[in-house]
Amino acid sequence: MGKNKQLTSRSEDFSAWYNEIIFRAELADHSPVKGSMVIRPWGYAIWENMQRALDDMFKQTGHQNVYLPLLIPMSFIEKEKEHVEGFKPELVVVTHAGGKELEEALVVRPTSETVVMSMMGKWIQSYRDLPMKLNQWANVMRWELRTRLFLRTSEFLWQEGHTMHANSEEAEEHTQTMLGVYRCFMEDWMAMPPVTGLKSESEKFAGAIKSYSCEAMMQDNKALQAGTSHFLGQNFSRQFDVRFQSAKGKEEYGWNTSWGVSTRLIGGLIMTHGDDMGLILPPKIAPIQVIVIPVKDMENGSVLEKANSICSQLKSQGIRAEVDGRDFINPGSKFYEWERKGVPIRLEIGPRDLESGQVVLVQRIGGKKEIIPQAEAVATMPSRLEQFQDLLLEMAMTRRENNSHRGVTEIGEIKEIMEQSGGFVYTGWSGDPEVEQNIKELTGATLRCLPSEEFQSAKIPTDCIGGKEKSEMEVVWAKAY
Amino acid sequence: MGKNKQLTSRSEDFSAWYNEIIFRAELADHSPVKGSMVIRPWGYAIWENMQRALDDMFKQTGHQNVYLPLLIPMSFIEKEKEHVEGFKPELVVVTHAGGKELEEALVVRPTSETVVMSMMGKWIQSYRDLPMKLNQWANVMRWELRTRLFLRTSEFLWQEGHTMHANSEEAEEHTQTMLGVYRCFMEDWMAMPPVTGLKSESEKFAGAIKSYSCEAMMQDNKALQAGTSHFLGQNFSRQFDVRFQSAKGKEEYGWNTSWGVSTRLIGGLIMTHGDDMGLILPPKIAPIQVIVIPVKDMENGSVLEKANSICSQLKSQGIRAEVDGRDFINPGSKFYEWERKGVPIRLEIGPRDLESGQVVLVQRIGGKKEIIPQAEAVATMPSRLEQFQDLLLEMAMTRRENNSHRGVTEIGEIKEIMEQSGGFVYTGWSGDPEVEQNIKELTGATLRCLPSEEFQSAKIPTDCIGGKEKSEMEVVWAKAY
Numbered sequence: 001m002g003k004n005k006q007l008t009s010r011s012e013d014f015s016a017w018y019n020e021i022i023f024r025a026e027l028a029d030h031s032p033v034k035g036s037m038v039i040r041p042w043g044y045a046i047w048e049n050m051q052r053a054l055d056d057m058f059k060q061t062g063h064q065n066v067y068l069p070l071l072i073p074m075s076f077i078e079k080e081k082e083h084v085e086g087f088k089p090e091l092v093v094v095t096h097a098g099g100k101e102l103e104e105a106l107v108v109r110p111t112s113e114t115v116v117m118s119m120m121g122k123w124i125q126s127y128r129d130l131p132m133k134l135n136q137w138a139n140v141m142r143w144e145l146r147t148r149l150f151l152r153t154s155e156f157l158w159q160e161g162h163t164m165h166a167n168s169e170e171a172e173e174h175t176q177t178m179l180g181v182y183r184c185f186m187e188d189w190m191a192m193p194p195v196t197g198l199k200s201e202s203e204k205f206a207g208a209i210k211s212y213s214c215e216a217m218m219q220d221n222k223a224l225q226a227g228t229s230h231f232l233g234q235n236f237s238r239q240f241d242v243r244f245q246s247a248k249g250k251e252e253y254g255w256n257t258s259w260g261v262s263t264r265l266i267g268g269l270i271m272t273h274g275d276d277m278g279l280i281l282p283p284k285i286a287p288i289q290v291i292v293i294p295v296k297d298m299e300n301g302s303v304l305e306k307a308n309s310i311c312s313q314l315k316s317q318g319i320r321a322e323v324d325g326r327d328f329i330n331p332g333s334k335f336y337e338w339e340r341k342g343v344p345i346r347l348e349i350g351p352r353d354l355e356s357g358q359v360v361l362v363q364r365i366g367g368k369k370e371i372i373p374q375a376e377a378v379a380t381m382p383s384r385l386e387q388f389q390d391l392l393l394e395m396a397m398t399r400r401e402n403n404s405h406r407g408v409t410e411i412g413e414i415k416e417i418m419e420q421s422g423g424f425v426y427t428g429w430s431g432d433p434e435v436e437q438n439i440k441e442l443t444g445a446t447l448r449c450l451p452s453e454e455f456q457s458a459k460i461p462t463d464c465i466g467g468k469e470k471s472e473m474e475v476v477w478a479k480a481y
Numbered sequence: 482m483g484k485n486k487q488l489t490s491r492s493e494d495f496s497a498w499y500n501e502i503i504f505r506a507e508l509a510d511h512s513p514v515k516g517s518m519v520i521r522p523w524g525y526a527i528w529e530n531m532q533r534a535l536d537d538m539f540k541q542t543g544h545q546n547v548y549l550p551l552l553i554p555m556s557f558i559e560k561e562k563e564h565v566e567g568f569k570p571e572l573v574v575v576t577h578a579g580g581k582e583l584e585e586a587l588v589v590r591p592t593s594e595t596v597v598m599s600m601m602g603k604w605i606q607s608y609r610d611l612p613m614k615l616n617q618w619a620n621v622m623r624w625e626l627r628t629r630l631f632l633r634t635s636e637f638l639w640q641e642g643h644t645m646h647a648n649s650e651e652a653e654e655h656t657q658t659m660l661g662v663y664r665c666f667m668e669d670w671m672a673m674p675p676v677t678g679l680k681s682e683s684e685k686f687a688g689a690i691k692s693y694s695c696e697a698m699m700q701d702n703k704a705l706q707a708g709t710s711h712f713l714g715q716n717f718s719r720q721f722d723v724r725f726q727s728a729k730g731k732e733e734y735g736w737n738t739s740w741g742v743s744t745r746l747i748g749g750l751i752m753t754h755g756d757d758m759g760l761i762l763p764p765k766i767a768p769i770q771v772i773v774i775p776v777k778d779m780e781n782g783s784v785l786e787k788a789n790s791i792c793s794q795l796k797s798q799g800i801r802a803e804v805d806g807r808d809f810i811n812p813g814s815k816f817y818e819w820e821r822k823g824v825p826i827r828l829e830i831g832p833r834d835l836e837s838g839q840v841v842l843v844q845r846i847g848g849k850k851e852i853i854p855q856a857e858a859v860a861t862m863p864s865r866l867e868q869f870q871d872l873l874l875e876m877a878m879t880r881r882e883n884n885s886h887r888g889v890t891e892i893g894e895i896k897e898i899m900e901q902s903g904g905f906v907y908t909g910w911s912g913d914p915e916v917e918q919n920i921k922e923l924t925g926a927t928l929r930c931l932p933s934e935e936f937q938s939a940k941i942p943t944d945c946i947g948g949k950e951k952s953e954m955e956v957v958w959a960k961a962y
Contacts, residue, residue: 031550032557032599033587041545041615048546064522065529069512070551070589070620070636071573076513092552093577094589097635098624099570106514108551108575108589118513128809134522139551139620143579154578155551328609 009276014220019149021270025279025341028149035147035154039263042341045287046266047157051137053189053285054159054261057181063133063161068115070139071106076114079239083113086206090142092154108141113207113232113258116162117240124164124254126245131170133163150267151224151481158262164242164254168233171255172210175231178259179212179452182227190265191282191392192216192272193400194226195424195476197449202433205258209233215448215476217400218271221422223448223478226268229259267481272396279342280364282392283385290314290321290381291338295331295350306374307349310359313378319385339364344388347377365391400424406457411465414477415443424448424478428461428471435466445477488821490757495701500630502751506760506822509630509747516628516635520744523822526768527747528638532618534670534766535640535742538662544614544642549596551620552587557595560720564594567687571623573635589622594688594713594739597643598721605645605735607726612651614644631748632705632962639743645723645735649714652736653691656712659740660693660933663708671746672763672873673697673753674881675707676905676957678930683914686739690714696929696957698881699752702903704929704959707749710740748962753877760823761845763873764866771795771802771862772819776812776831787855788830791840794859800866820845825869828858846872881905887938892946895958896924905929905959909942909952916947926958 027043194214508524675695884904
């Protein structure tokens with residue numbers, strides 16, 4: 001395959017396009033173990049930028065990072081009844097260690113609620129120790145046979161937040177706060193605006209009282225569940241005996257929450273912004289925001305020198321800029337490579353530009369070439385990057401609204417929408433799980449969430465989409481990853 | 482146990498002192514799975530500061546971060562003969578996943594040379610792809626029955642660097658470069674000056690041609706191997722068929738290196754600087770560098786207000802400062818707590834200081850109280866923290882030199898030193914492994930390394946410590962963790 005060969009187009013085969021971007025932009029690779037992935041430097045650098053932004057937000061909201069053990073006793077997983085039912089089919093199990101069979105099998109963590117609870121039980125004595133707000137950045141495993149890089153792999157990287165509170169209200173509020181943090185991050189950093197809302201009973205986290213999620217619309221109009229935040233009530237604290245002495249001197253069980261986002265976000269990023277040339281990265285999380293490419297006569301070195309000098313000026317403004325000075329690749333191939341990798345802005349500098357003091361500036365969206373003075377390119381770069389970021393969000397927001405169908409009242413209409421364009425369909429719902437199951441079977445769409453207030457339709461539906469009953473709530477249907 | 486109860490003193494029982502610090506400074510805890518640890522917020526914040534400093538140094542030396550899979554096929558581990566012999570007894574093995582027995586057992590990575598090699602084989606075609614310099618931050622597992630928190634646990638966190646080069650010289654040089662990076666980090670950031678050098682054949686990494694290490698002297702005069710850097714030659718590239726086309730058009734096997742440091746460094750930090758009151762943190766990696774404590778009359782709030790204002794002024798200078806405003810703990814208990822946790826400098830501010838514009842400044846070393854103007858405390862803080870950092874390094878350096886014994890020529894003398902004070906003993910050695918084994922049995926000391934040039938004695942020993950043969954090299958003996 002030639003390195004500059006065109007990608008399969010999105011309209012031709014969205015799924016093939018997605019896979020090709022991952023390999024051609026060198027984001028990730030298959031590993032020798034089926035279902036696991038290797039995250040390559042370009043992909044990992046994106047993840048590091050996401051981590052840094054999220055971690056700052058977690059610390060600003062009072063969380064502290066910890067590290068919890070990878071292996072969990074099988075008996076722990078089995079303590080919370082719904083939790084084990086949800087996770088058992090996907091467990092990865094260690095039976096031997098140090099050359100011997102273990103007395104009790106150990107599970108590679110699929111998530112860490114159980115271990116956190118057992119530790120909080122030791123650390124929490126009184127209401128003065130609450131709230132306890134912890135987070136960890138870690139790898140987890142949930143065995144998968146049908147995998148897709150970033151979207152569904154047996155091992156993935158994530159953060160899992162775990163907090164314990166003195167009462168139900170505070171814990172519920174915190175569940176919402178973290179949902180809001182995720183939404184902010186997805187909008188402000190990833191330019192991937194999600195619809196947030198409550199999960200239905202059938203889709204909630206195994207062991208939760210309530211689960212909330214961020215549902216982002218991909219370019220194929222399918223939903224990606226991009227982050228979740230759970231109110232766990234006292235389900236886990238009762239099983240793991242996490243009690244505290246209240247201000248009134250009473251022994252009570254704690255109320256807890258958990259919430260997480262994972263490397264799945266990189267999949268969302270690709271499918272939100274990529275085009276038929278490759279990846280497009282929002283400047284705020286792009287490992288390289290501006291790539292400077294010296295064109296022609298590398299021999300005497302003065303073009304390269306100028307490229308380096310412009311790059312330094314950009315860097316001194318806090319911009320992540322790099323010069324691609326490789327002498328064994330022609331400029332055209334470099335253009336394609338950095339386009340594929342999604343770098344927002346490219347500067348080309350050639351021998352003629354040395355005399356004229358100009359530079360060619362090309363934006364990754366639109367691809368229009370501007371020839372402008374070098375000093376202007378440097379001076380306007382921060383605002384250009386900001387505009388680029390804003391434009392991506394605006395495009396994604398417009399696309400989401402254009403593909404949202406409100407006021408739908410017939411299952412047949414959902415089916416038609418799903419067969420033709422896909423998208424988010426808003427309807428009324430009585431809360432009857434049979435209706436939910438029925439729509440899933442008939443249309444392929446699942447109930448994504450009960451949208452938060454700001455996403456609800458101006459005109460609240462009065463009838464359940466099932467036809468027979470009154471609507472108790474508005475819900476969003478979509479095909480999903 | 483009263484929270485303010487004194488620690489066991491170092492002279493009384495160094496090992497008990499070490500364990501008590503970990504729990505009382507809330508650095509880590511035992512996990513429900515034997516041999517694994519939970520790293521608590523204070524310990525993890527120290528690790529994050531270490532990570533950030535090291536990661537910057539890795540990036541400055543041209544490395545890129547990646548993420549490699551947790552699980553490795555057993556057949557991979559078995560490919561390199563010495564590698565499997567070294568690691569087999571400690572392997573943690575997954576036999577079941579997704580409810581079924583696996584066809585091939587998977588190993589939880591003890592280290593990732595084998596997987597990196599299999600991937601580099603796919604990614605590297607020609608000399609233009611070299612050097613390839615990768616690093617990952619990850620968890621690894623080596624089953625241990627006799628564990629000590631941070632020093633020896635079944636699971637630990639680390640970074641592992643893996644690089645591939647076009648020739649032997651470059652790879653060897655890079656092994657040394659990274660050894661140098663580790664030494665710099667340990668000296669400049671941790672104030673823990675190591676002796677660097679080459680490992681003997683019996684102590685080198687399973688699969689390496691040469692292993693180098695950093696050996697730091699703890700306060701009980703034992704050595705801690707705090708970081709290693711390995712030249713792996715073509716051992717792994719031959720087994721995993723990592724070939725590249727050279728500049729001359731020939732197919733050749735790559736030359737590689739690997740190197741790592743782990744959460745063991747936190748153990749080293751405790752045992753290098755801690756005293757009988759608790760931990761002492763070098764300012765450069767202290768999560769809190771200055772703790773501001775309001776004393777007395779919290780009621781009217783003006784003391785707390787002044788504390789907050791001083792804290793903001795410190796923060797605006799880039800100092801990691803915090804106010805301990807908890808109203809349910811008395812100031813004395815706060816003093817003890819932050820002393821235990823090793824915060825370098827404490828500021829106390831009371832009602833009288835409001836009028837006088839003064840503040841009490843107490844350094845974690847020496848404990849002398851100074852009463853100085855608030856403005857002076859703020860203005861001099863950066864240089865005070867620098868001096869604190871320098872003093873710690875100087876103290877550790879002096880202690881190391883005072884407990885280094887050079888020019889020793891008799892095994893009996895090593896034995897005597899080990900029985901009395903311990904320390905690093907420099908002698909000549911012929912290279913005979915029998916002498917090495919013999920000394921280990923007789924004295925309890927092991928051959929730590931063949932010291933790098935800058936650590937060698939002015940007078941090079943002429944005779945092997947074994948007595949019969951000529952010395953071929955100088956070596957360092959010490960009891961070790």
